[in-house]
Amino acid sequence: MRSRSAGAALAIPAWAWLLVFFVAPVAMVIWFSFGYKPGVFGTHSNDILSLDRYAEALSPTFFATFQNTLWVGLIGTALCFLIGAPVAYWMAFKVAPHRRGILIALVLVPFWTNFLVRTIGWQVILAPEGWMSGLLQGIGILDGPLEILYTRTAVIIGVVYNYLPLMVLPLFVAFDRVGPALREASKDLGAGKLATFFRVTLPLSRPGVIAGVLLVFIPLMGDYITATVLGGARGNMVGQLVASQFQTAQNWALGSAMAVVLMLVIMLTIAVAAAVIWVVTLPFRSSNRLVLGPEETKTDADTPAPAEVMS
């Protein structure tokens, strides 16, 4: 249809931009991954093509690090959702309309400070000999100094902190789209708050939920600086392996191979998670099928298709 293709043309500038500035350079990096490191002082060379770098990339070190990263990624994303969804809900439904804009901006304001500076702020807060440690010891919550720094907990705190806005904002936009009408209708029909949320609000805002989860999980898997600053050795993430090949080892071929493997594994994880969720919610979907309209009357002219409302 003419209008459809004309409308689709709206995406052409984005296509072009990304193709020129992203796909082309990344294709170059994938090209690098088939090369090798030519001696001590070279960074990459593609005279001889091989898959050897991929064999090197799929080493036990890589997988062990990836396991750790995946653990942090899943827990971090889940926590971001659990912490961020109520905030997004609050901003979308509980806060007066004229305050929402300010709140959106306030959620983002901390992130206009450089990330290393924010992380150092956390270091100061979590310092075992710092004021918060002293305060907690004084109150009696802690027996000894605060021992969170350089543990997995610190990694999670840092990671959740850095990605919370990326979860809150898409969720807010999606919840907001649901609007008060359907929710009120649900309450009018007798559903309680929780039922309304799980059967009306959440399903209708599903694209936003997916956007939020992806926008948090994916960059989180590639992130590593905050994790190492706050978590020390416990914050060893696979992004650091990739970066170390490009920087310290100056072995762009191996770095490229590792990067490609990392990207493939992330996409695989998402596919697996999507499949798992699809399978898990299968019984819920089939049992929630609500058929409206008369089924027994059939006319010759028109068979009114039973309207199906699925949650």
Place this chain on the structure above:
Amino acid sequence: MNESRTPLRILAPEGSAPTILRELSRRRFLSIAALTGGAAVLAACTPGGGGSPAPQATGGALENSLSIYTWGDYDSPEVVAAFTSELGPRITLDSYSSNEELIAKLIAARGTSGFDIVVPTGVFVPQMIENGLLTKFNKDLLPNLSNIDPAYLGRAWDPTNDYSVCKAWGTTGFVYDKTLITRELTTWGDFFDAAQNEASGKTSMSDDPAGVVGAYFWAEDMDWNTEDPDDLEACRAFLVDEIAPHISAFDSYPGTNSIPQGTQMLMQAWNGDARLGILEASDPDRWQWVLPGPITELWMDNWAIAEGAPNPEAAHAFINFSMTPENLALNLDYIGYNVGGKDMEQAAIDEGLELTDLIFFTPEQLATMREQELNDSQTVRVEIWNEMKVAAGA
């Protein structure tokens, strides 16, 4: 600053004496000398290219601007401002955070990066020369080279100082909490021993394969640039299996956070970084710095001029300017590392600089310091370092 210099005698008409006295500061004299010397060279040189790459600067007039690509906050603002006010060129400072980033930039730019002065660490200088990333100095424009202590000239990466000259140098040692580790630690062997015992779980090592892998070889008094696979395998077995589980963090700058905040018990650190941390800690007496035996490292950041530098005259002038005794002292005070100048220790102590034993070392100590060499074992070292991180994070 020593006052024992032979006075300069000038024969001039009486009327112009006050002018000469007013205008003739040492720096002015040097730049004028450079100009006249350069003019003479220009007059003498024939057009047509030479065979070997000649230095670009010939002592002509200084350009209007100068672009320095260096580590962040690595020059005293007073020196930078004084250069502009006395000699003219406006300075643009840009920063990088790793040598490899610098090299990647220069290689990709192929001579059009727009940077004049770069500050690589010595171990990378051979690579940069090989890849044609640096131009030779015109030593005539750098008379202040004579202010640099000869012990810091002619290092392994550039024995003739044709491409680089010392800007600042340092070494690697460790710091420990005296109140918690009560015995005295003096060698790298002691470091590893304490890491496995008292300081287990509260030890940090450098976030850098050179320092981490090097520590093993320094403890064993072996050549730390070895490419012998058996040596490297022994190193891997020791570090990954026995040391890594006791390491809680890989941090190259413990002075900026771990020491002042007291988060670790035993930390591998550079001397300047450790000094900063101890000075800024609330209880400096708690910390003990050790220059460990039997051997350790010497690393050096160098002034160098990039290939294709648009302002070579100004570049030489700035490097020369930074090597005057006053400016050497200013930089020493600002960055807290030894800047390689002659006879600076006494003056520094007189000025009240604290913990000078973490900056100035005796010739005996200097003899225990070895330079790094970049070779084919780098890949294995990075592997060992990555494996240590996995083992430590488990």
Place this chain on the structure above:
Amino acid sequence: MTQTQTETILRAREEPGRGAKPPRGPRKSWSDIAFNVWGVLVMLFLFAPIIVIVIYSFNTGRLLVSWDGFGFDAFLTILEKPAIQNAVRVSLITAVFAAIIATALGTLAGIAMARHPGKWVWWFLSLLLLVSVTPEIVDAVALLPWFVLLGQDLGIGMFNDGYVRLSVGSSLFATAVVSYIVRARLVGQDANLEEASADLYAKPITTFRRITLALAMPAVLAGFLLAFTLSLDNTIVAAFVQVSGTTPWPVYVLSAVRSGLRPEIAAVSTIMLLLTLLALALVAFVLRRAGDSATQIARTMTGG
């Protein structure tokens, strides 16, 4: 009772100026209070390290993390360091450019995906996914030689300019983010209003401007803010593609770690925070004073 509630709410919305406070309706339930508390707690969590940094910007010591005494030294030192001033300026300018580019491209793409779906959407989503999945270091080492190729070998002089390079580099991930958000906002929302508009003889461009764009506006604004935020913190790509004279702020900070972070870094962060809060307050003030129509616009923008 529900009808009264709805009526009350509608009336309260239509007449904001009526009386000192609009009628509050029934007492707040426990869940409302819980939500308020949670929201405030999370805001505190988000601002906690920032407050610490603001406090430490008054540190007169040599190291940022080591408190020495209270004073304004750090702020004064900023005036002596043009490198810091330049870095902040470069970061702000490129963040604005990158955000504008990302928002424009992302909004159009999001609208196209939501309103004019087709087979191509799968390809485009895969491209966006690829952009998100790529580690920043890969982007960085890929873009640098690419820019050199475009700028030097092909002679397109624009790509030798630091601002252009930084803006382009920062806009990639941001475009993907904005596209996702705008699409999430519009998808599933029936195209009734657009159809109605077309039925009323509005030209496609008018429909686009006054209906589609207006519907998507909260997402567009949220996307712009997010794109600005992401670009401001872009470190690795920026470090690789920068040229002489355009060192962005995060690159400066990371490279200053080697010499020990000084309180000036915190001071700059405090100043930026103050300026941001001032700008927000100004916007809020202007909108409130500009009268009803502007308040209506603000409400539409925030989805009220």
